[in-house]
Structures are given as C-alpha cells and as structure tokens.
Amino acid sequence: MAQEGTGLPPAVGAEPGSRSQAGAEPERAAGLAGESCAEHGLELGWFCAAHRRPVCAQCARLGGCRGHRVTALAEKAADLRNKIVDQCEKLQLQSAAITKYMAEVLPGKNQSALSAASWAREVVIQRLIFVRNVCENEEQRLLEKVHAEEERTHQSILTQRAHWTESLQKLSALRTYLVDMITNLDDHGLVHAEQEIFERTEAAEGILEPQESEKLNFNQKCVQSPLLHQLWASAVLSCATGLEEVHVDEKTVSPLLALSEDKKTLVFSPKKTKPYPDCPERFDHWPNALGTKAFHKGTHAWRISVDKSCAYKLGISYGSLQRKGPGNAARLGYNPCSWVFSRYDKEFRFSHNSQHQAVELVKCPAQVGVLVDLDGGEVLFYDPTACVILHSHREAFTAPIYPVFAVADQSISLVQ
Incomplete structure (x- = not known):
C-alpha cells in the first residue's frame, strides 16, 4: 500500500x-x-x-x-495553529518593542528635538545679531566716510569759489585801472605809466584759467567696501526671488549652437548642423547668442550652469553689437560693446574692448552668476555656490544691455 x-x-x-x-x-x-x-x-x-x-x-x-501532496487535515490544522502561535508571539514581541520605544525612546527624542530646535533658534538669532551688528557698524563707517567726503568736496568748492572771486576782483580792478589810464592820461602820461601798466598786467597774467579738478568731485570710491560688496552680491544672487527670468533669443543664436525648447540651454555643435533661417540679428561666425530682454535701469541678476563646459563666455553687451563676420566687432570681449567673463580649459579671465584681465580661481565654478547695476555702473561675476565674487568691473553704461552667451564646448544652461 x-x-x-x-x-x-x-x-x-x-x-x-x-x-x-x-x-x-x-x-x-x-x-x-x-x-x-x-x-x-x-x-x-x-x-x-x-x-x-x-x-x-x-x-x-x-x-x-x-x-x-496531501496531509491529514488535523495535521495541517495543528501546523497552522503552531504558525499562528508563532505569529502571535512575534506580534507580542513587536508590540512590546513598540511600547518600549514609545515609553523610552520617543520622550527622549522629543526632548532632544526641543533642545535641538532651541539651539538652532539661538544660533540663527546670534548669527543674525552678529551680522546685523557688523552691518550697522559698516553702515556707520561708510556713512561717516560719505559725510567726510561730502565736507571735503564742499570745502574744496568753497575754496575755489573764494579764489576765483578774488581773481575776478583783481581782474575787474585791473580792467578799471587800464580803462582809466586810456581815458584820463595824455600821451606823455601814458608813456610815463608804461612800466606800472606792464607790472599790473603781468600780475593779471599769473591768474590762470579754471581747470577741471577731481578735488571738486565727490569721490564715489569712498563707499567701496568689500564686506558690503560681498553681502550685496550674495543677497541678490543667492536668493531666487532676486533673479531675472532670462531666455535666449532664438533669432540671435549662432548656427554653431543648438537651443533647447525652453530657450535656456545652448549646446555647441562645430559643424553648423542647425538649420536656422538667416536674419540680421543672428551671429553667423562666432558661437554667440543674446538674451531676449534688454535692461534699461536698475539691478538685474541671472545664473548660468557651466559645469559641463570648458569653453564659454558670459556677460552683457549693447544691442548694437555686430552680428556678422569673423572680426572683433562681433567677438565677445574684443570690442567696446561687450563685457564678459570667460573660461578656456583651466584659464579664466575678464575681457572688454580687447583688454583682458586674468582671474585666478582655486576651483572651477559649477555656476556663474551675473549681476549688473545699471544705475551704479557695475557688472559683477559671482560663484553662488562658494559665495565668492569672481570679478567686478565699473562702467558708465550708455545704452540698454542684454545678457550675452557663448559656448565652444558641450553646453551651458540658464538656471532659474
């Protein structure tokens, strides 16, 4: 069987x-x-x-x-009862562990969280108090320098006014004297007074004409402060609300570049494979592109991700920048119309009107922020990750400016 x-x-x-x-x-x-x-x-x-x-x-x-495969139902039921008993024991152990966790661990965690939150608040408050005190002290120092420079300029103007008032009086007195000589003296008397006339005229010739003097101008450099500069740039470029929504103008994109659908990424292609229609706004030789929006006044900032590229240029330009041909008139940083921060391999520099200034960096930035103050006349390049100013340049801008880009390796992308 x-x-x-x-x-x-x-x-x-x-x-x-x-x-x-x-x-x-x-x-x-x-x-x-x-x-x-x-x-x-x-x-x-x-x-x-x-x-x-x-x-x-x-x-x-x-x-x-x-x-x-069949087994006696009683045997199957006994096996199932044993499994249920085992499961009940596991559940009991699990419940005991949870009860112990709730009784012993959670209260400690709660107290620890309260202590950590209290410490975090204290850190925030203390650091902000410190920053506030430093800012207040720097504000007081800079305002005192402004006041002193204002007083110096005012005194210089008063001194000049007094000097030239006295000079006018001397010239007026000499003129009156000469008119009197001509009017009242006969020939004999006029000839006899020649030496006196010559001496007085010679003294008048020592009064020079007014010349432009920097002493009469308010020196804006008196408010230059590395601390204020750093805080201002950090506040604008590290805060998303301070950034502009910048897009690349497709009409300006070089045939060497491909533009993404969201108008934020430029990809370099050395074979000019992109079939862009030709138009007056398009760069036809250099791998350049402009932003869509011009800025006329105020402060504006945007960030560009550059970690994928070893050859790029970022900055600003006038809308009058030349678009056609291989000459310097269309080459970013080689004409009076453009100001750019550039990278080529491991070399970084700032360029304007064919004047190049090397920028020494410890490491390659993953992002570069561009900050332009049209009213204050300054363009600044910034590493938002390291909170470091890469380079700043002062310029009295005479026309609206556009964001400008160039890439000759891989891609760069606008960051919002």
Whole structure:
C-alpha cells in the first residue's frame, strides 16, 4: 500500500484490522464536522497542498487531487495553529518593542528635538545679531566716510569759489585801472605809466584759467567696501526671488549652437548642423547668442550652469553689437560693446574692448552668476555656490544691455 510512504489516505472499503483500516478512523475523526465531499459524500479529512483546500480520501486517491501532496487535515490544522502561535508571539514581541520605544525612546527624542530646535533658534538669532551688528557698524563707517567726503568736496568748492572771486576782483580792478589810464592820461602820461601798466598786467597774467579738478568731485570710491560688496552680491544672487527670468533669443543664436525648447540651454555643435533661417540679428561666425530682454535701469541678476563646459563666455553687451563676420566687432570681449567673463580649459579671465584681465580661481565654478547695476555702473561675476565674487568691473553704461552667451564646448544652461 502507498498510504504510509506518500501520505495518501487508505483505500475506501479496506478490510477491518488491515493497515489501511487502522488509518481510516483518524481520517473520519479529523474531518470537517458536518461537511462532506460534494462529489463522493465522504468526510473532508485531508488537505490538498496543490489546491489549498480540504478534500476527501477518494478525491486524494482517485479524484482531482490524485498525485498531489496531501496531509491529514488535523495535521495541517495543528501546523497552522503552531504558525499562528508563532505569529502571535512575534506580534507580542513587536508590540512590546513598540511600547518600549514609545515609553523610552520617543520622550527622549522629543526632548532632544526641543533642545535641538532651541539651539538652532539661538544660533540663527546670534548669527543674525552678529551680522546685523557688523552691518550697522559698516553702515556707520561708510556713512561717516560719505559725510567726510561730502565736507571735503564742499570745502574744496568753497575754496575755489573764494579764489576765483578774488581773481575776478583783481581782474575787474585791473580792467578799471587800464580803462582809466586810456581815458584820463595824455600821451606823455601814458608813456610815463608804461612800466606800472606792464607790472599790473603781468600780475593779471599769473591768474590762470579754471581747470577741471577731481578735488571738486565727490569721490564715489569712498563707499567701496568689500564686506558690503560681498553681502550685496550674495543677497541678490543667492536668493531666487532676486533673479531675472532670462531666455535666449532664438533669432540671435549662432548656427554653431543648438537651443533647447525652453530657450535656456545652448549646446555647441562645430559643424553648423542647425538649420536656422538667416536674419540680421543672428551671429553667423562666432558661437554667440543674446538674451531676449534688454535692461534699461536698475539691478538685474541671472545664473548660468557651466559645469559641463570648458569653453564659454558670459556677460552683457549693447544691442548694437555686430552680428556678422569673423572680426572683433562681433567677438565677445574684443570690442567696446561687450563685457564678459570667460573660461578656456583651466584659464579664466575678464575681457572688454580687447583688454583682458586674468582671474585666478582655486576651483572651477559649477555656476556663474551675473549681476549688473545699471544705475551704479557695475557688472559683477559671482560663484553662488562658494559665495565668492569672481570679478567686478565699473562702467558708465550708455545704452540698454542684454545678457550675452557663448559656448565652444558641450553646453551651458540658464538656471532659474
């Protein structure tokens, strides 16, 4: 018989006292009370692992579960009870761990969070107090310098006014004297007074004409402050609300460049594969492009991601910048119309009107911020990640300016 080796139930109708009949009694005892097989009418005393359901002995031996692995239902139920007991023990241990965590860890975490938050507030307050005090002291120092420069300029103007008033009086007196000589002296008297006339005229010739003097102008450099410069640039370029929404003007993009759909990324392509229609605004030789919007006054800032490129130029230019040909008139930094910060491999520099100034950097910036103050006459290039001013240049701008870009390696992207 196969019952003992395979787990099959004994054959239905086996002889009493035989090995099969001895196993049949437990089957009936272990069957589902009140439930029987719909097909064979026998008790469901076995469990089919394949069908995952109770079956009768006939189903297991000859029916749909023939050849499947079957076990006594009581054995299956006992195994399931053991698993449930194990699961209950796990749940109890899990509940105990959670209870202990809630009782012991969370209160400590809560206290730790309160302490950390209190410390963080104190740090913020103390640092801002320090920054505020430094700013107030710097404000006082700079205002005093402004006042002193204003007083110096005022005194210089008063001194000049007094000097030239005295000179006018001398010239007026000399003129009156000369008119009197001509009017009242006869020929003999006029000739006799020649030496006196010569001496007085010679004294008048020592009074020079007024000349432009820097002493009469307010010196704007008196308010130059590295601290204020750094704080101002950091405040504008490190704050997203201070940045302009800048896009590249597709009409100006060189055929050497490909412009992304969002008008923010320029990709260099040395073979001029981009089929842009020709127009007067487009650069046809240098890999340049302008921004869409011109700035007429005020302070404006934007950031460019440059970490993918080893050859680029960023800055500003007048709208009158030449667009056609290989000459310097269209080359950024080589004419009076453009001011750019550039990188070529490991070399960085600022260029304007063919004047180049090397910029020494410890590391290559991942982003470059451009900050232009049209009213104050300054363009500034900034590393927003390191909070470092890369270069600044003062210029009295005479026309609206445009953001300008050039890239000769990989790509650069405007950051918003």
